[in-house]
Amino acid sequence: MSRVSTALRFALADLWADRLAALLTILLLMVVMTPATLLYVAKVGLVSAWTEEIARDVSNREVLVLGGTGTRGWLSEAELARLRAWPEVGFVTPEPVFSVRAHDWAPAPAGEALPGPGQFVTLGLRTTLPGDPVFAGHAVAQGMTEVGCSAAAAAKLGVGVGDRVVVQVTRQSDGRLEREFLPLTLVAVVPASRWPRANVFVSPALARAIRAFQYHEVTRADFPRLPEQATLTWPSIRVYAPTIHLAPALRERLQAAGFDEVRLHSDQIARLQGLERGIDAAFGMLLVLGALGFCVSLFLLEWLSAERKTGDLALLVVLGFGSRELALLRLSQSLLLVASGCALALLTALAAQAPLQALGHSLLGLEHLHPFPLGDLMLGALAALLIGVVGSTYATLRLRSAELTAAIRKD
Amino acid sequence: MLRLAAAELRVGDAARGFTLELPELRLAAGERVALVGPSGIGKTTLLELVALLQRPTRLAALEIAGHDARELALRGGLNARAAFRARHLSYMVQSGGVLPFLSARDNALAAARVAGERIDAALLERLAIGAERLGLGAALQRGRAELSGGERKRLGLLRVLVAPRPLVLADEPTSALDGAAATTVMTALGELASRHGCAVLIVTHDEVRARAAGFRLCALRGVSPGHRRLCALGG
Numbered sequence: 001m002s003r004v005s006t007a008l009r010f011a012l013a014d015l016w017a018d019r020l021a022a023l024l025t026i027l028l029l030m031v032v033m034t035p036a037t038l039l040y041v042a043k044v045g046l047v048s049a050w051t052e053e054i055a056r057d058v059s060n061r062e063v064l065v066l067g068g069t070g071t072r073g074w075l076s077e078a079e080l081a082r083l084r085a086w087p088e089v090g091f092v093t094p095e096p097v098f099s100v101r102a103h104d105w106a107p108a109p110a111g112e113a114l115p116g117p118g119q120f121v122t123l124g125l126r127t128t129l130p131g132d133p134v135f136a137g138h139a140v141a142q143g144m145t146e147v148g149c150s151a152a153a154a155a156k157l158g159v160g161v162g163d164r165v166v167v168q169v170t171r172q173s174d175g176r177l178e179r180e181f182l183p184l185t186l187v188a189v190v191p192a193s194r195w196p197r198a199n200v201f202v203s204p205a206l207a208r209a210i211r212a213f214q215y216h217e218v219t220r221a222d223f224p225r226l227p228e229q230a231t232l233t234w235p236s237i238r239v240y241a242p243t244i245h246l247a248p249a250l251r252e253r254l255q256a257a258g259f260d261e262v263r264l265h266s267d268q269i270a271r272l273q274g275l276e277r278g279i280d281a282a283f284g285m286l287l288v289l290g291a292l293g294f295c296v297s298l299f300l301l302e303w304l305s306a307e308r309k310t311g312d313l314a315l316l317v318v319l320g321f322g323s324r325e326l327a328l329l330r331l332s333q334s335l336l337l338v339a340s341g342c343a344l345a346l347l348t349a350l351a352a353q354a355p356l357q358a359l360g361h362s363l364l365g366l367e368h369l370h371p372f373p374l375g376d377l378m379l380g381a382l383a384a385l386l387i388g389v390v391g392s393t394y395a396t397l398r399l400r401s402a403e404l405t406a407a408i409r410k411d
Numbered sequence: 412m413l414r415l416a417a418a419e420l421r422v423g424d425a426a427r428g429f430t431l432e433l434p435e436l437r438l439a440a441g442e443r444v445a446l447v448g449p450s451g452i453g454k455t456t457l458l459e460l461v462a463l464l465q466r467p468t469r470l471a472a473l474e475i476a477g478h479d480a481r482e483l484a485l486r487g488g489l490n491a492r493a494a495f496r497a498r499h500l501s502y503m504v505q506s507g508g509v510l511p512f513l514s515a516r517d518n519a520l521a522a523a524r525v526a527g528e529r530i531d532a533a534l535l536e537r538l539a540i541g542a543e544r545l546g547l548g549a550a551l552q553r554g555r556a557e558l559s560g561g562e563r564k565r566l567g568l569l570r571v572l573v574a575p576r577p578l579v580l581a582d583e584p585t586s587a588l589d590g591a592a593a594t595t596v597m598t599a600l601g602e603l604a605s606r607h608g609c610a611v612l613i614v615t616h617d618e619v620r621a622r623a624a625g626f627r628l629c630a631l632r633g634v635s636p637g638h639r640r641l642c643a644l645g646g
Contacts (some may be wrong), residue, residue: 002527003525003527006524006525006527009524010510010512010513013512013513013517014512016512017511017512017513018512312510312511312512315504315508315510316510316525317464317489317493318462318464318496318502318504318508319496319497319502319521319522319525320493320494320496320497320498320522320525320526321493321525322488322489322490322491322492322493322494323488323489323490323493324490325493325525405459405464405465408459408464408504408508409455409504409505
């Protein structure tokens with residue numbers, strides 16, 4: 001039998017003989033580690049799941065510019081390009097009117113026929129561009145012949161992707177109502193989870209052309225074209241932050257830039273950030289206290305153990321154990337105790353998954369928690385083991401020959 | 412087997428300590444020497460010096476089992492001294508030296524295990540014979556808490572008998588033992604020399620039994636306040 005295996009055998013025998021003290025040590029380490037572990041699991045499980053839930057709804061990244069460009073004047077294409085370069089901006093599309101303008105839409109009848117009056121549905125017109133998060137994974141309406149819509153709009157119209165729809169654009173001219181009909185191809189229907197309201201989406205150019213007709217900038221014959229001298233400026237925008245966490249920063253920056261009545265689409269981000277801040281602060285405090293408590297506990301336990309067992313260690317030295325074997329003996333014991341403490345803390349955290357799941361469901365409406373952060377917790381356990389190694393090695397190495405010799409006589 | 416020359420060791424502080432001077436100590440294989448002297452004179456310290464547990468302040472020569480151990484004694488590290496001790500020395504401490512986390516049987520085998528020896532049939536036979544001889548047959552399966560002081564002491568000797576090294580050191584091996592047990596222990600130590608050829612150096616106050624077991628006496632005396640010397644051999 002090698003001296004290494006003898007040291008390990010003696011280490012286990014010593015732990016078993018002193019099992020009550022070993023058990024208390026494991027429980028103490030568990031008690032010190034569990035609060036921070038539990039809070040971390042709650043932080044990852046609840047907050048991350050909630051964050052993902054919120055992030056899934058693109059409207060949570062949207063910043064509403066209710067008052068348009070305000071005192072700063074309408075946006076030129078160059079200003080729009082500068083806006084796109086902001087790190088807080090994930091997507092922006094210009095709006096040709098301050099507020100959403102409604103138009104009459106209807107499914108296109110076969111041939112040259114026009115829809116009857118009863119077939120028209122009034123729907124708000126919005127613009128879209130490639131990269132629109134609302135249309136992620138769907139085709140984006142482009143040019144003067146395509147249109148996209150929300151599921152609610154598609155349901156009202158009774159149309160699907162590939163169908164043709166007609167928009168009726170009207171204006172007053174010398175007391176008479178002028179009507180123009182524009183047939184368009186429906187290229188995308190976005191689900192209600194992306195856009196719950198009933199809206200249609202066209203390119204900014206088409207939206208601007210419709211506006212030009214309504215404001216008599218073009219003749220009926222020229223519809224749907226932009227006037228030759230048209231200045232491409234925009235009174236409002238639909239804008240999204242790249243992440244939900246940047247949405248508040250985008251709101252601040254837009255406000256600072258002179259946009260009016262700027263607000264977040266959802267108050268969930270503020271709640272999320274409040275929860276994150278609270279949990280982060282509590283976690284940080286618990287982590288510091290836990291780490292401190294763990295180090296102090298481990299150091300005290302190692303010190304007490306070394307003091308209590310100096311006689312045994314001295315006898316092992318008399319029998320021929322060197323500092324290497326003594327260190328191995330103490331180290332293996334320390335690792336076993338710390339690993340057991342970590343395992344119990346992990347098991348407690350695992351057991352807390354079900355109550356956390358219930359809490360997430362009742363408090364935040366979450367269906368599932370974020371997966372158990374086993375990797376992170378294993379890293380934490382590794383750090384605890386490293387502290388154990390350092391504590392144990394220090395406690396063993398501080399034993400001097402003179403102390404050991406004195407201990408032999410006391411035994 | 413053991414040659415120690417011109418060794419000096421300072422024990423304790425300047426006010427209350429003393430200097431232990433050892434002009435010469437020689438033990439051939441199979442030889443038995445008992446160190447005698449009043450309590451506190453430094454007998455155990457001398458034994459610890461030979462066992463490489465105390466570091467001398469001066470040492471002209473130290474040979475153990477044919478190996479020059481002078482440098483080891485003066486400057487050797489804990490690991491080197493422990494490895495040397497495991498191969499060449501058996502040391503029975505005064506209490507017997509029982510590890511509380513091992514059964515009595517495993518305690519008896521501990522020295523062999525620490526030295527990395529295989530626990531083979533021959534070794535187990537020595538264990539059985541030694542246990543029988545020392546009256547520990549029934550005690551072998553018990554834990555330390557269940558052993559009496561005398562049994563612990565005999566268990567310490569049993570560990571030496573199971574895996575004897577060329578140089579055997581024993582610190583007051585018969586103290587706290589009744590007459591019969593003391594005689595058995597002293598005789599067994601004597602036989603380690605006569606049968607196994609070990610050099611046996613013991614510290615004892617039990618001069619009568621030591622002489623009866625064939626031990627040559629060697630006295631440690633105070634020659635002046637704060638100065639003790641191994642000054643008399645034979646007797």
